[in-house]
Amino acid sequence: QVQLVESGGGVVQPGRSLRLSCAASGFTLSSYAMHWARQAPGKGLEWVAVISYDGGAKFYADSVKGRFTISRDNSKNTLYLQMNSLRAEDTAMYYCATDPPGGGWYCDYWGQGTLVTVSS
Amino acid sequence: QSALTQPASVSGSPGQSITISCTGTSSDVGGYNYVSWYQQYPGKAPKLMISDVSNRPSGVSNRFSGSKSGNTASLTISGLQAEDEADYYCSSHTSSFTLVFGTGTEVTVL
Numbered sequence: 001q002v003q004l005v006e007s008g009g010g011v012v013q014p015g016r017s018l019r020l021s022c023a024a025s026g027f028t029l030s031s032y033a034m035h036w037a038r039q040a041p042g043k044g045l046e047w048v049a050v051i052s053y054d055g056g057a058k059f060y061a062d063s064v065k066g067r068f069t070i071s072r073d074n075s076k077n078t079l080y081l082q083m084n085s086l087r088a089e090d091t092a093m094y095y096c097a098t099d100p101p102g103g104g105w106y107c108d109y110w111g112q113g114t115l116v117t118v119s120s
Numbered sequence: 121q122s123a124l125t126q127p128a129s130v131s132g133s134p135g136q137s138i139t140i141s142c143t144g145t146s147s148d149v150g151g152y153n154y155v156s157w158y159q160q161y162p163g164k165a166p167k168l169m170i171s172d173v174s175n176r177p178s179g180v181s182n183r184f185s186g187s188k189s190g191n192t193a194s195l196t197i198s199g200l201q202a203e204d205e206a207d208y209y210c211s212s213h214t215s216s217f218t219l220v221f222g223t224g225t226e227v228t229v230l
Contacts, residue, residue: 035219044123044224045158045166045209050217059217062121095165104172105213106156110165 002026002109004096009114012086020114022079022096030054030074033099035107036081038092038116046092049081050099064090086118124149124210124222131228132200140225142193142210148220150191154213157186157195159206166209170195197227205229 008020022034036048049060049070058070069082079096093115097107125143132138142149142157149155155173158166168177170186173193183198193212197204210222 037219037221045160045211045221046123047211047219047221050219057217061218104156105152105154105219106168106171106211107158107166108168108171108177110167112165 002098004098004109004111006094006096006111006114009094009116011117011119013120014087014118016086017082017084018086018116020081020083020094020096020116022081022111024077024079024098027098029072029077029079031101033103034070034072034079035097035099036070036079036094037097037107038090038094039113040089040092043092048094051079053101083116086116088118090116091118092116121214121216121218121220124212124220126208126210126222126225128223129226129228131230132197133230134200134202136200137196137198138200138227140195140197140208140210140227142195142212142222144191144193144212144220146191147215148212149188149193149210151215152213153188155186155188155193156211157184158209158211160209161206169208200229202229 003025005023051070067085071080093113095113098109157170160166174186
C-alpha cells in the first residue's frame, strides 16, 4: 500500500537551514507529481510547493519562494524540501503528498508529517 | 495567493445534511474543475474526500458529495454521523500553477 514517511524535522534557529525528506513506498514515485504542505500549530493547511513527476517543473507558494527548494530522487524513491533562511513563521508540521498521474492538482495520499520548529 | 474562504464552523444534528462553502475567484475555483476537499481529525494527516469538484475516491462514503457554481464550491455531508466531526478544507488549482487551501471549517455534530 502507499506509504509516505517524512523525516528531518526538528528545532532550528532563525536564519538557519533544514532539509526534509519524504520516503515513498508501495507505488512508483516516478509516476507522481509530489506536493509539500504545512500546518502551523492550531492553524489551517498551507500549500508549500509542487514538483512534476520528473522534476522538470517546480512551483512554490509566495511565502517560501526564493528560500525553499523542492527536489526529488526517483531512484531513491525520495522527495526533499530544502529550507533556507528559516523564520519563526515557518514553524509547522510539514506533510508530503502525492498528486496522481494525469495532473489532478490534488493530494490523494499524505504522510504523517514532520514537525519543524524555528526558535532561538 | 489568498486562502479560499470557508465558514469557520458548521454544525448539525445526527441524520441531518450540512453544506460547507468554499469561495475563491475566477483565477482558482471559478476557472478550473480542480477543486478538492479534505477531512482532518486533530493530530492526524488530512484525508482526501472529494477530487475534481465532485469525484469521490474509492472508500469514501457516498454521504459526501461535492459541487461548484461560479467561484464557489460546496461540500455536502448527508446523514450526518458522529464520526464526521472533524475539520474540512477545500483546495483549488490556481492560474499561477499553484495550489491554494481554504481557511478550514470545523464541523460539529450536535
